[in-house]
Amino acid sequence: MAHANPDAVFAPWDDPVEKPLIQFKNVTKRFGDFTAIDDLTLDIYAKEFFALLGPSGCGKTTLMRMLGGFETPTEGTILLDGVDIGPVPPNERPVNMMFQSYALFPHLSVWDNIAFGLKRSDMPKDQIGDRVEQMLKLTQLGKFAGRKPHQISGGQRQRVALARSLAKAPKLLLLDEPLGALDKKLRHETQFELMDIQESTGTTFVIVTHDQEEAMTVATRVAVMTEGKLAQVATPEVIYEAPNSAYVADFIGDVNLIEGTVEVPAKRASETSVAIKWSATAPAINASADTPPPAASSVTFAIRPEKVAISSTKPKAANVLEGKILDIAYLGNISTYHVEVAPGLIIKAQATNAKRVSRRNLTWEDHVYLSWTDTAGVVLTA
C-alpha cells in the first residue's frame, strides 16, 4: 500500500486496495437538448489535488457543481465515501466550494465571512473564534479581519474565499477557476500557496480551470475534458509526455503533429519500433510504441518542440529533417523556430538561449537540420 512506505510516490489511483473518495458512475447531465456530461465514469481519491481541465463548455463546471450539490445528475450516481450524494442538498454535504466570483458576503466583515459556515455547524460557540483566527493565520489575513470585502484587494479577497471554504474542514474542497481574476504574477505565487495549504490541511481538492499551465502546476492528476467526456485522466507528466490522442496532445502545451501511415516493419527492427511514412520523398519517421499499430494504418506522430534539436550542420540521429527557418519567436529564456521541412509542413523546434543574442548563429531563411531520437515523440492512433 502507498502509505505503508513513506518514500512511495503518492499514487492511490494505481493501488487496487485504495478506495476512491468520489466515484462518478455513468453520470449523464442534460440541460434540455444539450448534453453537458455524457456517460462519465471517474474516481477521485482522498488527498488528491485533482484538476478538471478543458475549454469552456466542455462540462467541467457542471461536473463540479454536481459535486457541490447545485446540479443533480440526469442519470447515474455520484458516491462520496461510498454514499450516494445525489439526493443530499448542498447544505448537508461535507463539501465546500470556492466560487469563481469568490461570492464573499458584502455586508459582512472578513472575520464574519470566515465564521459564517462555522456558526451554522455544530461547532461549540467558544471554539469558533479560535478556528477563525487559525484560518486568518493560514491565509495571512490577520490584519484585515475587520474589513469589508470591498475594502481589500483582489488577491486578499481570493484568500478570504479560500479561508471561508476551508474553515469547516470539508472532506472535499471544490475550486472553480480560483485564480482566474488574479494577474499572472500573483497567480503563480498563489498556485504554490494553494499547494502548500492543500498539503498541510490534507484536504482533497478538485479544481476547475481552463489554464493548462495552472492544472499542470498544482494537480496530482489532470482530467482533460471535451464535450462532456473525459479525453484522458492521468498525472501531468503522463498527460504531457504520453497523451492518448491528438486532442490531448494539442490541448496541453505546444506540439507538432505529423500525419502518416505505418510502414511494414523491417525484418531486424525491434518489437516496439514504428516507421511512419509521411511524405513521398522524405525518409520515414522512426518512432516507438509499446504496442505498435498495424502496418498501413493511419496515425499521427506528435512531438514537443523542445524535443526537436536544431543545428546548422547535419547531426547523427534517428530522425533528421532538412528545412528552412521561416520564423523565430524569441521568448527570452527560449526561442521557438518555425522550420518548413516540406511544402506546407512547419515543425516547431525550441532551443534554450544559453548564449546572448548577438552570438546566436541561426537566423531567418537559414538552411537547418532538425533532429530527434526514436523515443522523443508519441504515435497516436486517435
Place this chain on the structure above:
Amino acid sequence: MRRFSWFNATSLTFGFAFLYLPMLILIIYSFNESRLVTVWAGFSTKWYGELFQNEQFLDAAWVTVKVAFWSSTIATVLGTMAAYIMVRAGRFRGRGLFSGMIYAPLVMPEVITGLSLLLFFIAIGLDRGVLTIVLAHTTFAMCYVSVVVTSRLVSFDQSLEEAALDLGCTPFDAFRSVTLPIIMPAVISGWLLAFTLSLDDLVIASFTSGPSSTTLPIKIFSAVRLGVTPEINALSTIMIGLVTLGVVSASLVSRATAKKARADEQAAG
C-alpha cells in the same frame, strides 16, 4: 457657475410654475387669517390649530396612517416574495404571462381596480371598513414593491446564495442572512413607495371604504364639495409635507442601493 441663457431661464420658470404654483398657492392660503379662501387677510396659523380640534379629520387621518402602514407592510412582504420567485424561478412555460400579470395592475385604471375589489368584497360578504381598504391598497401597492425589488434582484450575484447554501444554510436561512440584508435598501424604498401611494389614494379607497372608515383623501374630497375651507388648505399642506418626505427618503434609500450595488460589483470583480 454656468449662466442660464434668457431662454433657458424662462422655460425653467414656466415649467416649475406649471408644476408647483397651484400647490404654492394652497400652502400660502393655509396661513390665511381670513375664512374666505381667496382673500388674503394676514398671516396666521389658526387653521392648523382648528384642524387639530376637528375630530372628524383626526379620525380620518388616523385611519389613513393605519391603512398606509399595514397595506405597505403586507405589500412589501408579498411584493418581495413575488419578485424573488420571478427572478429565481428561471425560465419556465408562461413566465412572461406571470410577470406580466404581476405588473398589469400598474397600468390598470384605478376605477376598474376599485370596482372589481368592491364587487369581490360584496361577493365574499366582507363588510367594508379598514380591513377592506388595507386589502385593496395591498393589492395595487404590491406591484410597485415588486418592480423595485426585482430591479435589485436582477443584478444580485446568485453565487452569494449558493455560497450560503454551501456553507450550511437552509434555503430560508440563506435568504434571511444573505439575500435580505443585501437587498434591504430596495425593500425599504419599496415600502416607502407603497406607504406614499396608500396615503394619497382616493379612487380605490372610496370604492372599498365603509361609513365608519373614511380616509383623509376621501374626507377632503367630500368636504371640498361643500366649499373649500382654510382648514382643508392646512390639512393638504401637511399631506404635501408627508408625501414629499416619503418620496425624498425613498429616493435617498434607492440611491444608497445603487451605491451599494456598485460596491458589491467591485467586491465580486
